[in-house]
Amino acid sequence: MTEEKNAPKEHSVLPRFAVLQLSGCAGCEVSLLNAHEWVEKFELTYMPLVSSAYDVPEVDILLISGGVRTDEDVYHLQSAVKKAQRVVAVGTCALSGGVANLGNRDEVRQLFLMEQHRRHVPRLLPKSRPVDDFVPIDLYLPGCPPTPELFMGALLDPQGYQASLTVCQECGRKKLKDMKPDHLLGFQKGAVDSEICLINQGYLCVGTSTRGGCRAPCTRAGHPCVGCRGPSNVLIEKGSQAWLDTIQRVFHSMTNVPEKELHDELLSPQLALFLFQFSDYDGGDRPPRPKEKVL
Ligand code: SF4
């Protein structure tokens, strides 16, 4: 054995971070893995998707993905935050519902409760809850999932990261005053003009009031924004109803779409995953999230 190999290993001086995965789909973790710049700048100590460490160790930063859906989620959440200097809630499930919240639907819940052989799985809470119903959060990173760039902003320089106010500002499509559709076209149907605002073309895009920072990957590709980044700064402290009212006002001024048609489309599954779960999560005693804490 060489002298070099016998030398004691130096302790890492890199900041340490862990990823606690609660009830979600692991999409946030995949996006984080695509943000590979952190590999040189941080030591990843725990992330069940890729590392087999037994438990969350002491860390500088704890990222929490997933919603609080089971009693096991509550236990892991409350013990992990005690070991972290800074706690960041990432993704729609941790903040406002997402796929984990689909279990609040009666038919899904009944399916679980009726099946005897499924009773060994962690006990479902009466409702899925956001992580800040249980523990204090230092920073919120919304998105489904947040983009790799947003993950790097949260890890490296949350105060210095400059996101545009809304998705519209990042989209680059032109809004036309004299192009008002009479009806909505549904999601991702028909040929999409690559320059013109999707609302002018009859698509239910909610980018006007959704917070920016994602660089508008959906609308640039011709798909309406479904609001996964949540309400923009001017709306976040006013609550979800203000978000929905603003979306409706935009459609009244930019289209001739009848009110009922718009209302029904706002309840569609694509939008319900984000808009209406946000409304649901607004209902408790939790105060609105301060915009300074949202990346
Ligand atoms: S409403 Fe949608 S398509 Fe139109 S400019 Fe805004 S983000 Fe782009």
Ligand code: SF4
């Ligand atoms: S464009 Fe809208 S739906 Fe797409 S990533 Fe951005 S906020 Fe989410």
